[in-house]
Amino acid sequence: MKNESDIISLRLLDQIDVDDFMEWSLNENVSKFFTWGTFLTKKDAKRYITKFIATHPWFRAICLNGKPIGYICVSPDVGSRFKGEIGYALSSKYWGKGIATKAVKMVAATIFVEWPHLVRLEGMVNIDNIRSQRVLEKVGFTREGVLRKYYIFKRKLSDLVMFSLLSTDQLT
Ligand SMILES: CC(C)(COP(=O)(O)OP(=O)(O)OC[C@H]1O[C@@H](n2cnc3c(N)ncnc32)[C@H](O)[C@@H]1OP(=O)(O)O)[C@@H](O)C(=O)NCCC(=O)NCCS
Numbered sequence: 001m002k003n004e005s006d007i008i009s010l011r012l013l014d015q016i017d018v019d020d021f022m023e024w025s026l027n028e029n030v031s032k033f034f035t036w037g038t039f040l041t042k043k044d045a046k047r048y049i050t051k052f053i054a055t056h057p058w059f060r061a062i063c064l065n066g067k068p069i070g071y072i073c074v075s076p077d078v079g080s081r082f083k084g085e086i087g088y089a090l091s092s093k094y095w096g097k098g099i100a101t102k103a104v105k106m107v108a109a110t111i112f113v114e115w116p117h118l119v120r121l122e123g124m125v126n127i128d129n130i131r132s133q134r135v136l137e138k139v140g141f142t143r144e145g146v147l148r149k150y151y152i153f154k155r156k157l158s159d160l161v162m163f164s165l166l167s168t169d170q171l172t
Pocket of ligand 1: 090091094097102125129131132
């Protein structure tokens with residue numbers, strides 16, 4: 001576990017956070033689970049923050065005692081307002097301390113209030129990403145099943161596990 005005195009908080013991510021942002025976005029343990037590549041320069045990272053993060057409907061930095069160590073976001077489904085997808089990542093040196101679980105719990109407890117039109121929050125996880133599956137289970141998401149050969153991941157047709165949390169579900 002993290003130290004009792006550690007504070008986990010969520011806040012908007014800005015250009016001034018670029019060095020912290022690069023710490024997790026350049027981390028190979030992290031990008032292993034994502035379809036996106038890494039940023040080679042600070043300029044590219046800054047451009048990404050301006051173009052994609054600042055304009056994202058719901059994107060927050062996960063902070064440990066004020067320092068951004070990862071992110072969490074909720075992306076609305078294209079075409080159906082009642083659905084959204086959660087995504088998150090942490091620099092690998094902070095893994096295994098319950099931080100992602102805490103951050104997902106914080107979002108799950110507030111997003112249905114912030115977005116009253118949202119009914120279903122989905123978590124779509126690569127079948128080999130056991131840590132992330134565990135996070136969603138611990139928060140109270142329902143594991144609905146495996147979508148076989150559902151998407152191309154690192155040039156390989158891969159299976160995805162579908163999790164969901166409904167606005168009426170109880171958090172654990
Ligand atoms: C997924 C991720 C956010 C988890 O962060 P985290 O802070 O380490 O997660 P937590 O500590 O809250 O929980 C991890 C759980 O996985 C468990 N776990 C870790 N390694 C495991 C393994 N190899 N097999 C099974 N369980 C494992 C931990 O024991 C813990 O469960 P527990 O509390 O019941 O013991 C982090 O690993 C990450 O950033 N990964 C890369 C990006 C990513 O995969 N994002 C999600 C995309 S869907």
